[in-house]
Amino acid sequence: xxxxxxxxxxxxxxxxxxxxxxxxxxxxxxxxxxxxxxxxxxxxxxxxxxxxxxxxxxxxxxxxxxxxxxxxxxxxxxxxxxxxxxxxxxxxxxxxxxxxxxxxxxxxxxxxxxxxxxxxxxxxxxxxxxxxxxxxxxxxxxxxxxxxxxxxxxxxxxxxxxxxxxxxxxxxxxxxxxxxxxxxxxxxxxxxxxxxxxxxxxxxxxxxxxxxxxxxxxxxxxxxxxxxxxxxxxxxxxxxxxxxxxxxxxxxxxxxxxxxxxxxxxxxxxxxxxxxxxxxxxxxxxxxxxxxxxxxxxxxxxxxxxxxxxxxxxxxxxxxxxxxxxxxxxxxxxxxxxxxxxxxxxxxxxxxxxxxxxxxxxxxxxxxxxxxxxxxxxxxxxxxxxxxxxxxxxxxxxxxxxxxxxxxxxxxxxxxxxxxxxxxxxxxxxxxxxxxxxxxxxxxxxxxxxx
Ligand code: GAP
Numbered sequence: 545x546x547x548x549x550x551x552x553x554x555x556x557x558x559x560x561x562x563x564x565x566x567x568x569x570x571x572x573x574x575x576x577x578x579x580x581x582x583x584x585x586x587x588x589x590x591x592x593x594x595x596x597x598x599x600x601x602x603x604x605x606x607x608x609x610x611x612x613x614x615x616x617x618x619x620x621x622x623x624x625x626x627x628x629x630x631x632x633x634x635x636x637x638x639x640x641x642x643x644x645x646x647x648x649x650x651x652x653x654x655x656x657x658x659x660x661x662x663x664x665x666x667x668x669x670x671x672x673x674x675x676x677x678x679x680x681x682x683x684x685x686x687x688x689x690x691x692x693x694x695x696x697x698x699x700x701x702x703x704x705x706x707x708x709x710x711x712x713x714x715x716x717x718x719x720x721x722x723x724x725x726x727x728x729x730x731x732x733x734x735x736x737x738x739x740x741x742x743x744x745x746x747x748x749x750x751x752x753x754x755x756x757x758x759x760x761x762x763x764x765x766x767x768x769x770x771x772x773x774x775x776x777x778x779x780x781x782x783x784x785x786x787x788x789x790x791x792x793x794x795x796x797x798x799x800x801x802x803x804x805x806x807x808x809x810x811x812x813x814x815x816x817x818x819x820x821x822x823x824x825x826x827x828x829x830x831x832x833x834x835x836x837x838x839x840x841x842x843x844x845x846x847x848x849x850x851x852x853x854x855x856x857x858x859x860x861x862x863x864x865x866x867x868x869x870x871x872x873x874x875x876x877x878x879x880x881x882x883x884x885x886x887x888x889x890x891x892x893x894x895x896x897x898x899x900x901x902x903x904x905x906x907x908x909x910x911x912x913x914x915x916x917x918x919x920x921x922x923x924x925x926x927x928x929x930x931x932x933x934x935x936x937x938x939x940x941x942x943x944x945x946x947x948x949x950x951x952x953x954x955x956x957x958x959x960x961x962x963x964x965x966x967x968x969x970x971x972x973x974x975x976x977x978x979x980x981x982x983x984x985x986x987x988x989x990x991x992x993x994x995x
Contacts, residue, residue: 554811580737580745590893615704626834637679643667649676697731723754741861748860755851780888785809799826825850885945889993894946901953903930912952922986
């Protein structure tokens with residue numbers, strides 16, 4: 545019990561820091577919010593972009609076998625019929641007969657153990673949950689002015705990849721194995737959005753469909769399994785907080801011979817972070833039937849066949865929450881307790897803050913502006929801060945996870961001639977300070993960001 549409330553406490557601290565410091569706000573907050581939606585503020589947006597850029601760089605730009613696309617969110621509804629989402633993308637919904645609140649039955653069963661033991665999480669009554677019905681999670685929308693012409697907001701980015709498989713093959717003639725990657729929004733009408741940005745109705749995914757010869761799937765699956773861990777390392781999610789769960793025969797989709805859920809120790813428990821699935825030829829064969837188009841791959845001198853698919857699927861919001869909760873640290877520094885975000889410099893939304901020691905000394909301010917302007921040209925995620933005293937500035941920058949603070953003082957101006965054109969560089973995690981030549985600053989920071 546004590547452990548549970550400590551974890552809730554941690555989550556509350558993270559949510560409150562995110563709001564206070566401009567990472568994440570409740571969606572439509574001034575109108576009372578909209579359940580399952582969150583708005584990323586200035587720092588959250590940069591953090592999210594940094595995570596997405598690391599993913600794109602690692603899985604698209606740096607590889608010869610990957611193609612990146614950006615498909616439309618609205619698609620022909622036949623796509624979702626062929627993929628099985630219209631018929632089967634649903635969760636079991638139950639309603640409390642007393643207070644009419646609705647829940648996912650599988651979540652209640654996981655919490656209470658059996659149907660008889662369920663007490664309504666909203667009104668507390670027992671024995672009030674009705675029979676489950678399947679609730680389709682796709683958001684429907686009308687297309688154009690013609691009534692009855694409906695489509696859906698895509699529930700996953702994967703659909704856009706499969707329908708462009710033939711386009712990419714025809715434009716680029718890639719050799720197998722190769723993959724198509726996409727980052728973008730997806731929408732799910734979750735029955736019970738919860739746990740901050742963990743389960744939301746408007747989410748973002750980073751997905752890859754990797755096309756292989758049927759005989760090589762096992763080796764390639766293994767390569768992607770390792771790649772998932774490498775990505776985690778790059779964004780600062782510690783290896784020991786991620787656990788692979790082999791999804792058993794009964795729980796896997798019928799067409800999948802292997803699926804791994806990567807689970808993370810979130811403050812509210814161990815929950816799915818990403819998925820890695822071997823999907824065989826299910827998707828291309830379904831879209832071949834649905835569209836009537838030939839989606840077979842024709843290698844030189846061989847017969848045409850449908851490639852098989854390995855799908856690593858990453859949630860952006862869950863990655864960001866795992867990065868945030870891994871980074872959240874409380875310690876004691878200089879006799880004071882502090883909370884700070886120990887971000888890897890590569891994901892940190894602010895890489896360094898530049899301060900004049902005193903803001904009412906024009907010569908200090910001018911020199912600090914000069915250093916700031918030159919640095920910002922090389923490393924754009926640098927900020928200017930001259931509010932309050934140095935101690936307060938450090939606390940503020942620590943709290944948002946800024947790895948370095950740079951102070952321009954009278955020695956920079958030559959009060960001590962030996963220190964002319966040097967600054968104080970302060971390190972977030974240790975509070976240690978060193979004197980660094982202005983001329984060396986950009987390279988030193990760049991090395992730290994790449995590490
Ligand atoms: N194309 C496969 C697919 O979409 P999924 O397991 O349904 O598989 C993949 O979703 C990932 O998307 C999840 O592992 C998670 O990171 C993220 N995700 C799914 N639903 C989500 C939601 N409601 N809120 C936040 N992230 C979600």
